[in-house]
Amino acid sequence: MKGQAQIPELVVLGGGLAGSEAAWQAAERGIRVLLIEMRPSKTTGAHQTGDLAELVCSNSLGSLLPDRAGGVLKSELEGMGSLLIACALEHAVPAGTALAVDREAFARSVTQRIESHLRIEVRREEAAEIPSGPAIVATGPLTSPALSASIGRLTGVDHLYFYDAVAPIVAAESVDRSAVFGDSRNSLSEDYLNCPLGEAEYHRLVEELAGAERIPLKVFEEDVHRGVRAGAERFFEGCLPVEVLAERGMETLAYGPMRAVGLSDPRTGKRPYAVVQLRRENIAQTLYNLVGFQTNLLEVEQRRVFQMIPGLGNAEFVRYGQMHRNTFLNAPRLLLPTMQFRGRNDLFFAGQLTGVEGYVGNIATGLLAGWNAARVLQGKEALAPPVGTMLGALCNYIATAEEKHFQPMKANFGLLPPLPKRKMGKPERSRLYAQRAGEEFERWQAETSKS
Numbered sequence: 001m002k003g004q005a006q007i008p009e010l011v012v013l014g015g016g017l018a019g020s021e022a023a024w025q026a027a028e029r030g031i032r033v034l035l036i037e038m039r040p041s042k043t044t045g046a047h048q049t050g051d052l053a054e055l056v057c058s059n060s061l062g063s064l065l066p067d068r069a070g071g072v073l074k075s076e077l078e079g080m081g082s083l084l085i086a087c088a089l090e091h092a093v094p095a096g097t098a099l100a101v102d103r104e105a106f107a108r109s110v111t112q113r114i115e116s117h118l119r120i121e122v123r124r125e126e127a128a129e130i131p132s133g134p135a136i137v138a139t140g141p142l143t144s145p146a147l148s149a150s151i152g153r154l155t156g157v158d159h160l161y162f163y164d165a166v167a168p169i170v171a172a173e174s175v176d177r178s179a180v181f182g183d184s185r186n187s188l189s190e191d192y193l194n195c196p197l198g199e200a201e202y203h204r205l206v207e208e209l210a211g212a213e214r215i216p217l218k219v220f221e222e223d224v225h226r227g228v229r230a231g232a233e234r235f236f237e238g239c240l241p242v243e244v245l246a247e248r249g250m251e252t253l254a255y256g257p258m259r260a261v262g263l264s265d266p267r268t269g270k271r272p273y274a275v276v277q278l279r280r281e282n283i284a285q286t287l288y289n290l291v292g293f294q295t296n297l298l299e300v301e302q303r304r305v306f307q308m309i310p311g312l313g314n315a316e317f318v319r320y321g322q323m324h325r326n327t328f329l330n331a332p333r334l335l336l337p338t339m340q341f342r343g344r345n346d347l348f349f350a351g352q353l354t355g356v357e358g359y360v361g362n363i364a365t366g367l368l369a370g371w372n373a374a375r376v377l378q379g380k381e382a383l384a385p386p387v388g389t390m391l392g393a394l395c396n397y398i399a400t401a402e403e404k405h406f407q408p409m410k411a412n413f414g415l416l417p418p419l420p421k422r423k424m425g426k427p428e429r430s431r432l433y434a435q436r437a438g439e440e441f442e443r444w445q446a447e448t449s450k451s
């Protein structure tokens, strides 16, 4: 479509990690793509250049090890012909078992490959509206306000969030069940586990929380941290970091997220002084979220302080808490695991907007959206990868997680269907997850190559 006024069949909004991969995948399957990126004329506050696929912070794309979730996802993306993983491998810098890249060379090579693709036109302007025809929206965590408003009109403002205040998630297997009890305030279910604290334990925890070291905020995040309107005050108000609540007063948490009213510890028959509640995070019940413990503490401090909580002494943190500016949808309500918007088969979302975290996860959803957009435009059915693969598990999570408490997630083995129950250590478990994912992925590739 270079230099000619051909009508695009697909519009991709945002030339970051997900949008670049999506545009490439669709174009490689014969679709004429218009990729709209607002940089360099309008910037996000975090990006520094006008290059496509700029990495905004770390230059690491995570583990390459075949028995790590990140490694499994990368190998699936390689198997599906990912442009960005190929460019990353081409511009890798030594980083042990991780894939780290020379960020400038990486972004330049993606930009050059996309700009020279015969079926992709790159237009440098801000998109202010969701297109009415076939489109992929991949404008990322710092989507411009005009487009955010358009997305809000499509989804309803209640289903679009602007601030990510996430609590840590721990692996269910790493919780010491002898120290916790499993009913909830409102129902007798295993959806919640309660970690009971005595008065002295609670006071020690509050002191440590208030005094622990925090991550310094970036300037463009500070306004939001102070609760200044960034389109998100509804979300922000209910979501103060646990260390800020601890700082407000010794008993603030005991009357807030740690209140033990209505709970009785079956081992003592008494109400604990306070509790930390763990809430089931996924259907398979392999992950638990620390309710109300959204935090901006350093990861090392989170580990130190949260492991003081009864039952969490050996907790494995699948994801640490964090606070940052982030635009994302309530994906379980709005998206299918094919990345399609529910009710509009020709509209896809990809990248961090979908609630997926991590560079490689964002590339992955871009790849799937571009691949499926091409299928739909060619009259085929959009497909979701099997849930036993890392890509399938991630997309399945965002489409099926609990709507009410939806929080962004990166690739991890806890999202995969559980393995048959038998005693095994973490290395063996990881190896088995990876092996099963590899087999399912190969089977799926063989099937889809025929359709």
Ligand SMILES: Cc1cc2nc3c(=O)[nH]c(=O)nc-3n(C[C@H](O)[C@H](O)[C@H](O)COP(=O)(O)OP(=O)(O)OC[C@H]3O[C@@H](n4cnc5c(N)ncnc54)[C@H](O)[C@@H]3O)c2cc1C
Residues within 6 Å of the ligand: 013, 014, 015, 016, 017, 018, 019, 036, 037, 038, 039, 043, 044, 046, 047, 053, 054, 055, 056, 057, 058, 059, 125, 126, 127, 128, 138, 139, 140, 141, 142, 143, 144, 147, 218, 324, 325, 350, 351, 352, 353, 357, 358, 359, 360, 362
């Ligand atoms: C400060 C910061 C630090 C981060 N650090 C890390 C990290 O170290 N590791 C990690 O894995 N993840 C990190 N993330 C998350 C990171 O943003 C994602 O992993 C990844 O970049 C998201 O990919 P994406 O394609 O969804 O969005 P992006 O890569 O941000 O791409 C979105 C693109 O859309 C463009 N755009 C926005 N609005 C419009 C519009 N209206 N019209 C046209 N174009 C538009 C933007 O300019 C941008 O190029 C960080 C995020 C932020 C904000």
